[in-house]
Amino acid sequence: MREIKDAAPPARHSPSMRKTSPSPRSSSPRPTVPPAYALETVPRYTSYPTAAQFGPGVDEGAYRDWLAGLDGGTPLSLYVHVPYCRVLCWYCGCHTSVLNDDARIARYARRLEREAELVAAAMPNKGPVAHLHFGGGTPTILAPEDFEAVIARLRALFPFVEDAEIAVEIDPRTLTPAMAQALARAGVNRVSLGIQDIDPEIQRLVNRIQPMETVAATFALLRSVGIERINVDLMYGLPKQDVAHVRASIAAVLALEPERAAVFGYAHVPWFAKHQAAIDAALLPGAAERLAQAQAAADAFAEAGWTQIGFDHYAHPDDPMAKAAREGTLKRNFQGYTTDQGEVLIGLGASAIGALPLGYAQNEPHLGKWAQAIDEGRIPVVRGIAATPEDRMRRDAIERLMGAFAVDLGALARAHGFPEETFDADLARLAPLAEDGLCAIEGRQVRVLPHARFHVRNVAARLDAYWAPAATRHSRAV
Structure with a gap:
C-alpha cells in the first residue's frame, strides 16, 4: 500500500519544464478523407468481440470456471463501477442514475465488498493487482469512510503490487475536502476530471453547469493532499459547439497543467440512452464540423508539445502513456487507452464488465437484480461471450x-x-x-x-x- 505522509505535496513542474517545442507545421493543405467514412457507425473497440455480441451464454457458472482456471502469476486489474450521480448529464452514455439517498449508496458500497469476497473466493490462484480503477457514474458519491472501506477490503482480498495505480473518476462539482483526504489515505494516485466544455451555454444545453473556477479549485484541492496525476476529459460534437469552443476549453485546462487528456466525440444514441432525447439534435454539429473539432483538438495539444495517443487521448512526451505508444505496448480496455498490461480485468458492481483470456463477462445492470444476486451469495454475471x-x-x-x-x-x-x-x-x-x-x-x-x-x-x-x-x-x- 502506498504510504501517504503529512508532508507538502511534490513541487509542480513549471510550464517551462513541461512544455516541449512543437514540430514545424506544414503550410500545405491536409489530405482529406471522403466524408462518408465519418458517418459510418463503428465500435470504439474497447473490447473484441464488442458488447454488441454479448449474450446469455456466459453466466455465473461459466465465469466461475474461468476464474478457477486462472494462473496465479497472471497480473490482475480491478474495475469498480459506481452507477450513481447527483445530477444526470444529458450527454452521458454510461449505466448510471441520479440518487440522493446516502443510505442506499452506503448499502451499495457494502454489496461491492461482498461481491469482491465472492469473486476472490472463486479464484484459488490470485495474481498481483497492478491497476484499480473506480468508474461511474460518480465514484466519489460514496461517503469517504465507505470509499476507504471498499479499497481496504479489496487490498485484504487481493495481493497488490507496491506501486499499483489506483485511479478514480471525479465530478469536480461534488468533490469535498473530506473526500479528497480519503482518496489520499486510500492510496489513490491518479484521478480523471470530467470537464467536457467550459462554455456556460454549452454546459446548459447538456445539463452540466460547471464553472471553470470549480475545476481550478478541484485541481488545487487534489494537489493539496498530494494527488498529482490528474487527467481531464473533454468532448467535441456537443450542441452549439464549434472549433473555437474546443480550443478555448483546451487552453483553459492546459493552464492547470494536467498529466493527460481525453477528447471524446459525443455519441448521440437516444434509442440507447433515453435521457439524451433532452438534447436538441438540430443543435448538434454535422460530420464535417465534428471532424474539424477533433482536428482542432489535436492541433491545440500538438502546439502545446503534447503527444497524440491513439485517436482521442493526449499526453506529455515524458508520460508513461506516451512512452507506451512509442514502444508499441499501449493497450485498450473499457476505459479507453491505457498502460495497464494486466491480462485479466475483474469487473465489480452493477453492469461492470470483466475481461479474461477466455472471454468477457458482464454483471447484471439492473440495480435491484444485482443487489438480490449479491444478497443470495451469487456472482451477478448475466451475459458475455466466450472468445474463440x-x-x-x-x-x-x-x-x-x-x-x-x-x-x-x-x-x-x-x-x-x-x-x-x-x-x-x-x-x-x-x-x-x-x-x-x-x-x-x-x-x-x-x-x-x-x-x-x-x-x-x-x-x-x-x-x-x-x-x-x-x-x-x-x-x-x-
Missing part, C-alpha cells in the same frame, strides 16, 4: 491497429497458429479504404495514414468478423 481462438487473434490485430496504427496481419496470424493468408478476405475489404487514402497496404501489412488517425475505427472495423456496414448499434466514426 479466432476472436483472440482478431482482438490482437485490432488492438495493435488502434494503438500503433499498424499491424502485420500475416505475422500475427502465424503467431496465433493460423495460416498466413487468414486475413486475405479482410485485406480485400480494406482495399477501398486504401484507395480513399485512409490506410496503406503493403503485402499483409496495414498502416493507418497520419492524416486518417481519426478514422482508425473505420479501418479496424474491416478486421471485425461481426461488424456490418448497416449496423446502427455503434457511434459515428468521428
Whole structure:
C-alpha cells in the first residue's frame, strides 16, 4: 500500500519544464478523407468481440470456471463501477442514475465488498493487482469512510503490487475536502476530471453547469493532499459547439497543467440512452464540423508539445502513456487507452464488465437484480461471450491497429497458429479504404495514414468478423 505522509505535496513542474517545442507545421493543405467514412457507425473497440455480441451464454457458472482456471502469476486489474450521480448529464452514455439517498449508496458500497469476497473466493490462484480503477457514474458519491472501506477490503482480498495505480473518476462539482483526504489515505494516485466544455451555454444545453473556477479549485484541492496525476476529459460534437469552443476549453485546462487528456466525440444514441432525447439534435454539429473539432483538438495539444495517443487521448512526451505508444505496448480496455498490461480485468458492481483470456463477462445492470444476486451469495454475471481462438487473434490485430496504427496481419496470424493468408478476405475489404487514402497496404501489412488517425475505427472495423456496414448499434466514426 502506498504510504501517504503529512508532508507538502511534490513541487509542480513549471510550464517551462513541461512544455516541449512543437514540430514545424506544414503550410500545405491536409489530405482529406471522403466524408462518408465519418458517418459510418463503428465500435470504439474497447473490447473484441464488442458488447454488441454479448449474450446469455456466459453466466455465473461459466465465469466461475474461468476464474478457477486462472494462473496465479497472471497480473490482475480491478474495475469498480459506481452507477450513481447527483445530477444526470444529458450527454452521458454510461449505466448510471441520479440518487440522493446516502443510505442506499452506503448499502451499495457494502454489496461491492461482498461481491469482491465472492469473486476472490472463486479464484484459488490470485495474481498481483497492478491497476484499480473506480468508474461511474460518480465514484466519489460514496461517503469517504465507505470509499476507504471498499479499497481496504479489496487490498485484504487481493495481493497488490507496491506501486499499483489506483485511479478514480471525479465530478469536480461534488468533490469535498473530506473526500479528497480519503482518496489520499486510500492510496489513490491518479484521478480523471470530467470537464467536457467550459462554455456556460454549452454546459446548459447538456445539463452540466460547471464553472471553470470549480475545476481550478478541484485541481488545487487534489494537489493539496498530494494527488498529482490528474487527467481531464473533454468532448467535441456537443450542441452549439464549434472549433473555437474546443480550443478555448483546451487552453483553459492546459493552464492547470494536467498529466493527460481525453477528447471524446459525443455519441448521440437516444434509442440507447433515453435521457439524451433532452438534447436538441438540430443543435448538434454535422460530420464535417465534428471532424474539424477533433482536428482542432489535436492541433491545440500538438502546439502545446503534447503527444497524440491513439485517436482521442493526449499526453506529455515524458508520460508513461506516451512512452507506451512509442514502444508499441499501449493497450485498450473499457476505459479507453491505457498502460495497464494486466491480462485479466475483474469487473465489480452493477453492469461492470470483466475481461479474461477466455472471454468477457458482464454483471447484471439492473440495480435491484444485482443487489438480490449479491444478497443470495451469487456472482451477478448475466451475459458475455466466450472468445474463440479466432476472436483472440482478431482482438490482437485490432488492438495493435488502434494503438500503433499498424499491424502485420500475416505475422500475427502465424503467431496465433493460423495460416498466413487468414486475413486475405479482410485485406480485400480494406482495399477501398486504401484507395480513399485512409490506410496503406503493403503485402499483409496495414498502416493507418497520419492524416486518417481519426478514422482508425473505420479501418479496424474491416478486421471485425461481426461488424456490418448497416449496423446502427455503434457511434459515428468521428
